Amino acid sequence: MIYDTVVIGGGPAGLAASIKAREEGLNVLLLDEKDYLGGILPQCIHPGFGLHYFKEDLTGPEFAHRLIEKLEDMGVEKRLTATVLDITVEGDKKKVKYVSPEGLESVATKSIIYASGARERHRFELGIVGDRVAGIFTAGEAQTLMDIYGVMPGKEVVIVGSGDVGLIMARRFALEGARVKAVVELMPYPGGLARNIVQCLQDFSIPLYLSHRVLEIRGRKRVEGVKIAKVDDNLESLPGTEFDMPCDTVIISAGLIPRIKLLKKLGVEMDANTGGPMVDENLETSISGIFVAGNALLINDLVDYVVEQGEIAALSAKKYVEGSLQPSRRIRIRAEGNLRFVVPQYVSGKRDVILYGRVKKPQEGAIFKFREIGEERRYPVVKPSEMFKIKLRVERIPSNIRELTLEVK
Amino acid sequence: MYKVIIIGAGISGMSIARELSKYENLKIIVVERKSDVGWGVSKANTALIHGGYDDDPDLYPVRAKLCARGNDIWRKWVKELQIPSVWNGALVIAKNDEEMKELEILLKRGERNGVNGMRIISKEELLKMEPNLSPDSQGALWIPSVGQIAPIPAVVALAENAVDNGVKIIFDSPVEKIKVKDGKVKGVRVSNGFIEGDIIINAAGLYADEISKMAGLDYFTIHPRKGEYWLFDDTAGPKPKHVLFPAPTKKTKGVVVTTEVSGHLMIGPNAKDQDDKEDLANTKEGLEEVWNKAKLIWPKLPPRSKVIRTFAGLRPETKKADFIIKAEEVYGFINVAGIRSPGLTAAPAIAMEVKEIIERDLGIKLKKKNKWKPYRKEITHFFMLSPQQIREKIRENNAYGKIVCKCNKVSEGDILEAIERMKKIGIKVPSIDSIKFRTKATTGTCQGSFCRVKIAVILAREYNIPLWKVTLKGRGSEIGVGDVKSLLREVEA
Numbered sequence: 078m079i080y081d082t083v084v085i086g087g088g089p090a091g092l093a094a095s096i097k098a099r100e101e102g103l104n105v106l107l108l109d110e111k112d113y114l115g116g117i118l119p120q121c122i123h124p125g126f127g128l129h130y131f132k133e134d135l136t137g138p139e140f141a142h143r144l145i146e147k148l149e150d151m152g153v154e155k156r157l158t159a160t161v162l163d164i165t166v167e168g169d170k171k172k173v174k175y176v177s178p179e180g181l182e183s184v185a186t187k188s189i190i191y192a193s194g195a196r197e198r199h200r201f202e203l204g205i206v207g208d209r210v211a212g213i214f215t216a217g218e219a220q221t222l223m224d225i226y227g228v229m230p231g232k233e234v235v236i237v238g239s240g241d242v243g244l245i246m247a248r249r250f251a252l253e254g255a256r257v258k259a260v261v262e263l264m265p266y267p268g269g270l271a272r273n274i275v276q277c278l279q280d281f282s283i284p285l286y287l288s289h290r291v292l293e294i295r296g297r298k299r300v301e302g303v304k305i306a307k308v309d310d311n312l313e314s315l316p317g318t319e320f321d322m323p324c325d326t327v328i329i330s331a332g333l334i335p336r337i338k339l340l341k342k343l344g345v346e347m348d349a350n351t352g353g354p355m356v357d358e359n360l361e362t363s364i365s366g367i368f369v370a371g372n373a374l375l376i377n378d379l380v381d382y383v384v385e386q387g388e389i390a391a392l393s394a395k396k397y398v399e400g401s402l403q404p405s406r407r408i409r410i411r412a413e414g415n416l417r418f419v420v421p422q423y424v425s426g427k428r429d430v431i432l433y434g435r436v437k438k439p440q441e442g443a444i445f446k447f448r449e450i451g452e453e454r455r456y457p458v459v460k461p462s463e464m465f466k467i468k469l470r471v472e473r474i475p476s477n478i479r480e481l482t483l484e485v486k
Numbered sequence: 487m488y489k490v491i492i493i494g495a496g497i498s499g500m501s502i503a504r505e506l507s508k509y510e511n512l513k514i515i516v517v518e519r520k521s522d523v524g525w526g527v528s529k530a531n532t533a534l535i536h537g538g539y540d541d542d543p544d545l546y547p548v549r550a551k552l553c554a555r556g557n558d559i560w561r562k563w564v565k566e567l568q569i570p571s572v573w574n575g576a577l578v579i580a581k582n583d584e585e586m587k588e589l590e591i592l593l594k595r596g597e598r599n600g601v602n603g604m605r606i607i608s609k610e611e612l613l614k615m616e617p618n619l620s621p622d623s624q625g626a627l628w629i630p631s632v633g634q635i636a637p638i639p640a641v642v643a644l645a646e647n648a649v650d651n652g653v654k655i656i657f658d659s660p661v662e663k664i665k666v667k668d669g670k671v672k673g674v675r676v677s678n679g680f681i682e683g684d685i686i687i688n689a690a691g692l693y694a695d696e697i698s699k700m701a702g703l704d705y706f707t708i709h710p711r712k713g714e715y716w717l718f719d720d721t722a723g724p725k726p727k728h729v730l731f732p733a734p735t736k737k738t739k740g741v742v743v744t745t746e747v748s749g750h751l752m753i754g755p756n757a758k759d760q761d762d763k764e765d766l767a768n769t770k771e772g773l774e775e776v777w778n779k780a781k782l783i784w785p786k787l788p789p790r791s792k793v794i795r796t797f798a799g800l801r802p803e804t805k806k807a808d809f810i811i812k813a814e815e816v817y818g819f820i821n822v823a824g825i826r827s828p829g830l831t832a833a834p835a836i837a838m839e840v841k842e843i844i845e846r847d848l849g850i851k852l853k854k855k856n857k858w859k860p861y862r863k864e865i866t867h868f869f870m871l872s873p874q875q876i877r878e879k880i881r882e883n884n885a886y887g888k889i890v891c892k893c894n895k896v897s898e899g900d901i902l903e904a905i906e907r908m909k910k911i912g913i914k915v916p917s918i919d920s921i922k923f924r925t926k927a928t929t930g931t932c933q934g935s936f937c938r939v940k941i942a943v944i945l946a947r948e949y950n951i952p953l954w955k956v957t958l959k960g961r962g963s964e965i966g967v968g969d970v971k972s973l974l975r976e977v978e979a
């Protein structure tokens with residue numbers, strides 16, 4: 078038996094992809110290594126999910142629940158506690174090898190939707206020196222402890238990183254009676270949304286240290302404190318500005334990295350700027366029939382985009398299975414200026430495409446320009462914390478072009 | 487029946503315990519202050535089984551005698567005890583004429599110490615063996631006998647085998663006092679009682695001076711000397727095929743570049759003296775020093791974003807810098823102190839030495855057991871199984887089908903085996919590090935951010951304790967402070 082598509086990962090991207098693929102009549106298998114579906118949503122018990130997709134303000138578990146119910150209703154075939162160990166490609170046929178308590182399986186499929194999410198950066202990657210003791214957690218790890226398993230990780234907390242995840246965790250700790258002593262941010266501006274600065278920090282009187290760096294964690298068995306310093310414009314710590322802050326818990330919330338080990342092993346073309354694979358407008362990777370969605374593709378700030386990508390991947394898989402998917406790696410799109418990345422990295426030039434992107438630094442009066450076609454758009458403010466979407470219209474793309482540069486000035 | 491108390495469950499103490507477990511007229515107890523074996527000096531080091539060319543027999547006769555001998559015995563022990571090891575040889579690299587001369591000295595010294603197969607190789611041959619070496623390398627000393635082992639798994643293996651042969655280990659029990667009467671040892675006091683003994687072996691690593699003092703022997707002190715390391719992701723390279731040393735200095739063998747037993751590129755250590763025996767912090771200065779020195783021999787270091795961990799260890803140094811292994815004037819007290827590098831290498835030979843001391847200096851005639859068991863089986867590692875074996879294991883117990891650590895492919899079955907063995911050697915305080923060192927879980931690319939909690943959940947279930955009481959690395963390092971509402975309840979009360 079051959080599946081039309083195997084979806085790897087049962088977070089919102091994988092759930093949405095499975096549902097859409099089933100709706101389109103594909104024969105789908107969904108695999109997730111955890112013993113529950115929803116990816117990281119079940120541990121995000123705060124509201125703020127689904128404003129675009131369901132036009133409602135839901136919590137993470139509520140958002141996941143809606144997708145899971147739909148999936149169950151449609152009778153999508155799934156395996157939980159099923160970890161994908163390997164993918165092999167032989168021409169059009171692909172094999173997915175996974176292990177579960179039922180045994181070691183290898184299933185054949187025509188296409189794959191890879192939706193394995195992201196991992197968190199850890200303190201060693203950030204170069205934080207000092208002791209390696211209890212009380213140091215990544216944000217997601219602390220969130221799992223608190224909101225899946227009901228454990229309080231500590232009493233006096235310092236948070237490294239002011240992205241939305243860090244801000245939400247600061248509030249989460251404060252709500253359970255912990256003292257959040259600082260959110261420390263390397264950049265001169267916060268990494269998270271303005272509404273989260275207000276709702277998660279200011280409302281709880283939690284101090285935000287911009288342009289500061291946690292240099293060192295100290296403690297014998299458990300964290301006893303951190304050493305913090307101010308940084309200059311080059312993000313180098315300024316001598317003489319160091320100070321100690323006692324605490325028993327350090328939360329590392331300094332960015333996510335797409336989890337794409339299996340794709341790397343296959344030799345899929347990667348984008349150093351997103352940390353994910355290079356895709357075209359069908360979200361197809363450099364290996365035909367392998368599609369990517371969600372945080373495995375790029376780090377999204379809203380679950381709504383993640384779901385959208387899952388659906389696009391499913392529609393593409395459907396066309397691929399039918400043999401009607403048009404190869405779309407024709408025009409390479411490059412990011413320049415104050416632009417960190419743009420996805421997809423390739424387009425066909427044959428239809429309108431929504432591009433996702435993120436800027437490097439906040440900027441007022443930003444001009445987005447497609448250099449080769451001279452098209453410009455102005456935005457009053459852009460921030461790294463908010464991914465933007467921009468539409469590239471087919472009629473604006475000259476037929477002979479092979480490369481397009483999107484720059485932000 | 488003589489009662490033997492070994493203080494310290496490091497590589498020295500556990501090697502001695504295993505060796506002495508061969509004799510039926512010894513009843514052995516190992517007393518350890520931490521919650522698991524191998525968490526002292528034996529935990530963080532370069533993990534090399536040295537050749538034995540480095541120890542000057544005129545200055546350090548004990549080291550010189552025991553290093554090459556230890557290297558020899560390890561080859562047998564790693565097989566009997568199924569300890570992960572590689573025997574890939576080492577190169578000491580010279581960059582100028584002076585260092586080339588130093589190689590000659592090392593070669594002569596090695597020959598004097600009984601090291602086999604060494605020779606000096608040309609630049610050409612060297613760069614063929616290791617094409618990524620710094621091009622200004624002039625030549626090298628090739629020591630084919632150098633190997634690498636997994637140090638904590640080695641201590642664990644020794645402990646399991648020793649316990650299987652009747653040794654008892656008690657954890658979380660720092661020795662506080664030693665009782666001596668009429669010039670003879672009588673036993674040791676630990677926090678929750680007194681343990682009687684006729685022979686006390688002091689293998690307490692960094693604290694061997696304090697233990698010795700407790701027996702009234704105050705002729706040496708131990709000074710900690712820190713060494714720091716960088717460890718890279720298993721995908722990061724280039725990685726050397728052999729262990730690479732710079733030409734040595736008086737203080738250390740220098741910053742090594744190596745591919746450790748699990749296949750990760752590792753660089754370190756530097757050497758910095760300090761006073762504090764508990765300060766294992768990584769420092770910016772120390773790590774920079776290691777980085778810069780490693781770069782001199784291995785210019786193509788991976789980007790720093792590929793670092794998965796930094797760590798540090800403390801060498802237990804004495805002024806004379808030689809091992810102190812002898813029966814003292816207090817009858818029954820044997821010091822195994824100042825076991826700095828190459829202590830890991832020498833450990834099996836140290837154990838033989840202690841056995842000889844007991845016979846020769848304490849005048850005890852040892853009787854061999856009929857049924858001593860030399861073998862110990864390594865736990866199952868999912869990542870080492872063939873598909874056929876995976877299927878069989880899952881049929882036996884479906885926990886082998888649940889992957890807990892995805893980076894290193896560690897299954898719940900592996901972890902349950904580790905827990906069973908932890909309980910068997912007497913571990914009372916469950917910790918994530920105990921699982922880490924036995925299974926490799928948490929040591930991959932994500933450094934445990936996905937699996938630490940899952941491991942804690944399994945430990946809490948198997949040890950029947952609340953989840954928050956599971957520790958990271960022994961008593962005092964609990965992962966939580968209570969249930970999630972505990973702080974709010976405190977405020978209300």
Ligand SMILES: Cc1cc2nc3c(=O)[nH]c(=O)nc-3n(C[C@H](O)[C@H](O)[C@H](O)COP(=O)(O)OP(=O)(O)OC[C@H]3O[C@@H](n4cnc5c(N)ncnc54)[C@H](O)[C@@H]3O)c2cc1C
Nearest residue numbers: 086088089090109110116117125161193194371372379380
């Ligand atoms: C603390 C926090 C707060 C957030 N707050 C908000 C918010 O307020 N609003 C909002 O819209 N978004 C929020 N998000 C973001 C949103 O949750 C994510 O963007 C979204 O969950 C990503 O979905 P995903 O499906 O790509 O990945 P995930 O949710 O991570 O799911 C990936 C799944 O794949 C599985 N998997 C991975 N590899 C394998 C394999 N080899 N075999 C089998 N299974 C595998 C994993 O177990 C996991 O279940 C937040 C995220 C965090 C961490």
Ligand SMILES: Cc1cc2nc3c(=O)[nH]c(=O)nc-3n(C[C@H](O)[C@H](O)[C@H](O)COP(=O)(O)OP(=O)(O)OC[C@H]3O[C@@H](n4cnc5c(N)ncnc54)[C@H](O)[C@@H]3O)c2cc1C
Nearest residue numbers: 494496497498526527528531534661691713828829830831
């Ligand atoms: C940076 C560095 C690099 C090294 N590299 C190498 C190498 O490549 N090759 C090599 O051969 N050697 C190397 N060594 C040396 C080697 O690691 C040591 O010689 C060896 O591990 C010492 O083992 P031990 O059992 O004597 O001490 P430890 O492992 O410290 O064991 C002593 C034990 O005693 C316990 N203890 C202490 N006080 C008490 C008390 N009061 N009551 C009860 N228990 C107590 C401790 O908790 C500890 O578990 C290196 C060392 C360092 C630090």
